Amino acid sequence: MKWRISRIALILVGQLSLVLLNQSCQTAPAPPEVARALEQEQDLWRAGASFYAPEIYETYRKQLAEARKFLEKEELKIGIFRDYGKVRNKFAEVLEKGKALQSLVEEKKYALSNEIDSTRKELLARQETLNTLSLDLGQRSYGREQLTQAEVKLREAGRLQAQGKYELARQRLEQASALLNQAENLLRRQLERYMNPEEIGRWKKLAEKAVEKSRSGNQLVILVSKLERKLIVYKGGVAIRNYEIGLGYNGLNDKLHAGDNATPEGEYKVIKKVTPSKFGKALLLNYPNEEDLKRFNEARKKGLIAPSIKIGGLIEIHGGGKDGLTMGCLALDDPDMEELFRLIPLGTTVTIVGTTDPNNKIISILKKEER
Amino acid sequence: MKNLMKVSVLGLMVFFLFTSCAKQPTQQMDEAKAAIDAVVKAGGNIYAQDELKKLNDELQAAMDEINAQSKKLFKKYGPAKEMLAKVKADAEAVQALIPARKEEAKNAALNALNEAKAAFDEAKALLDKAPKGKGTKADIEAMKADLAGLESQLTEVQTAIDSEDYFGAKDKALAIKEKAAAVSEQVKAAIAKVKR
Numbered sequence: 001m002k003w004r005i006s007r008i009a010l011i012l013v014g015q016l017s018l019v020l021l022n023q024s025c026q027t028a029p030a031p032p033e034v035a036r037a038l039e040q041e042q043d044l045w046r047a048g049a050s051f052y053a054p055e056i057y058e059t060y061r062k063q064l065a066e067a068r069k070f071l072e073k074e075e076l077k078i079g080i081f082r083d084y085g086k087v088r089n090k091f092a093e094v095l096e097k098g099k100a101l102q103s104l105v106e107e108k109k110y111a112l113s114n115e116i117d118s119t120r121k122e123l124l125a126r127q128e129t130l131n132t133l134s135l136d137l138g139q140r141s142y143g144r145e146q147l148t149q150a151e152v153k154l155r156e157a158g159r160l161q162a163q164g165k166y167e168l169a170r171q172r173l174e175q176a177s178a179l180l181n182q183a184e185n186l187l188r189r190q191l192e193r194y195m196n197p198e199e200i201g202r203w204k205k206l207a208e209k210a211v212e213k214s215r216s217g218n219q220l221v222i223l224v225s226k227l228e229r230k231l232i233v234y235k236g237g238v239a240i241r242n243y244e245i246g247l248g249y250n251g252l253n254d255k256l257h258a259g260d261n262a263t264p265e266g267e268y269k270v271i272k273k274v275t276p277s278k279f280g281k282a283l284l285l286n287y288p289n290e291e292d293l294k295r296f297n298e299a300r301k302k303g304l305i306a307p308s309i310k311i312g313g314l315i316e317i318h319g320g321g322k323d324g325l326t327m328g329c330l331a332l333d334d335p336d337m338e339e340l341f342r343l344i345p346l347g348t349t350v351t352i353v354g355t356t357d358p359n360n361k362i363i364s365i366l367k368k369e370e371r
Numbered sequence: 372m373k374n375l376m377k378v379s380v381l382g383l384m385v386f387f388l389f390t391s392c393a394k395q396p397t398q399q400m401d402e403a404k405a406a407i408d409a410v411v412k413a414g415g416n417i418y419a420q421d422e423l424k425k426l427n428d429e430l431q432a433a434m435d436e437i438n439a440q441s442k443k444l445f446k447k448y449g450p451a452k453e454m455l456a457k458v459k460a461d462a463e464a465v466q467a468l469i470p471a472r473k474e475e476a477k478n479a480a481l482n483a484l485n486e487a488k489a490a491f492d493e494a495k496a497l498l499d500k501a502p503k504g505k506g507t508k509a510d511i512e513a514m515k516a517d518l519a520g521l522e523s524q525l526t527e528v529q530t531a532i533d534s535e536d537y538f539g540a541k542d543k544a545l546a547i548k549e550k551a552a553a554v555s556e557q558v559k560a561a562i563a564k565v566k567r
Contacts (some may be wrong), residue, residue, distance in 0.1 A: 038428065047422055070438040135513060144513055148520030149551065154545035168539075249512070325512060 033091035143183035258312030280319025406462030483544035
């Protein structure tokens with residue numbers, strides 16, 4: 001009898017073990033929400049949720065991990081005790097949160113794309129302004145390397161933006177902005193004197209003196225304003241001719257010595273009418289005048305000019321075209337020069353100033369940039 | 372008594388039967404992780420981003436399975452081992468894909484660089500041929516400076532290629548090509564201005 005009971009018990013233990021083994025090892029299919037949540041997490045990662053909404057993404061991941069732990073716990077239970085309804089709810093909550101996160105990421109990306117777009121447009125406009133300013137100067141190479149590099153960076157930013165690589169696009173925009181700053185500083189350095197009220201005041205007085213001279217003696221006087229690139233002929237205090245001119249490579253600076261390619265500033269006289277000259281007709285000026293000599297000698301004493309460097313000369317108003325670059329002379333289109341040559345007698349006063357207009361176009365641009 | 376002993380021994384045998392294979396598959400875990408590390412090292416973060424994420428997820432799923440099994444009375448690591456083996460095999464397959472993708476990206480960057488160089492050389496040659504009269508001197512000076520700016524950008528493309536940033540190099544090269552083409556057009560316009 002005892003032997004029979006033992007055999008039955010043994011069989012029961014064996015069967016129970018098999019049942020337990022079967023129940024505990026068998027994995028019932030998880031609810032579809034589980035797979036959907038995992039897929040959603042992959043999508044969120046791909047969309048850059050960890051970058052655009054790191055904190056919320058982290059919370060979402062924790063929630064997902066908790067849901068997965070819940071699923072694991074549930075799977076530990078013997079099949080008949082498993083409740084996938086709760087698992088489904090947990091994962092549904094995760095999916096809901098993920099959906100909200102997806103929207104947030106999309107919104108942030110959209111906002112960032114718009115921000116990049118507007119910064120890029122702003123920088124492109126700035127690049128264009130500085131480009132115009134650079135071309136307006138006599139020496140057109142100032143800042144252009146930086147302007148070109150900035151343009152390349154702006155183009156790159158556009159490409160990266162189109163690929164959805166917003167962070168890289170933003171980096172390129174920052175680089176472009178830095179290059180534009182460099183270009184602007186180079187241009188400003190050239191134009192520093194043109195923003196100085198004292199300097200403008202001094203030029204204004206010189207210009208007024210020239211106009212007064214033409215009025216008082218009813219004589220012809222030439223007034224040149226370098227920044228505006230204008231040559232105006234006055235008679236009796238009235239402007240009777242107005243020509244556009246070209247300057248030297250370094251035309252906006254005041255000439256100090258030979259080879260600096262700058263155009264002198266001050267009061268000069270026409271000392272010779274040259275025809276034919278190298279560039280059509282020409283009016284030779286008496287550069288250097290006394291003031292030029294004084295400045296040159298002072299600079300040499302201070303060691304600012306090497307002993308081998310001379311003061312230079314042969315500064316003319318000549319033809320050849322206003323689009324040209326001179327070594328310091330003033331260039332007019334040939335028909336204008338022909339007319340001027342006929343009009344101007346020897347001894348005519350030629351006053352050359354930087355500018356007389358404190359609100360001229362270039363200064364306005366720089367002031368706008370400053371703001 | 373004898374029978375009780377028999378039953379106990381049998382019970383213990385059944386217990387050991389189910390728990391004897393309950394050792395965590397540490398070797399497979401290490402191998403799977405090493406295979407993923409190798410993908411990262413080969414540039415997976417750049418050239419196989421999606422695949423790498425998938426591998427990490429698969430590894431995580433395998434680890435979760437191991438974790439779940441470790442809490443069970445009757446542990447069954449067979450499926451986890453299979454998952455880890457799949458991670459390893461997938462990682463090796465992804466790693467094998469990377470050199471070709473890298474090469475493709477490199478070739479695309481080099482092609483873009485060559486195109487940018489060609490566009491730059493064309494602009495430079497045009498500029499060298501441009502009549503340097505008084506009327507074009509200022510324009511030519513400006514365009515020379517533009518090309519000098521582009522030349523330094525070309526150097527940056529090469530630097531990017533040397534540091535294996537092929538996608539960045541390509542984008543930059545294409546931007547340079549566009550600008551060089553724009554300069555060429557400006558040079559042509561300046562030449563036309565002189566001819567008029």
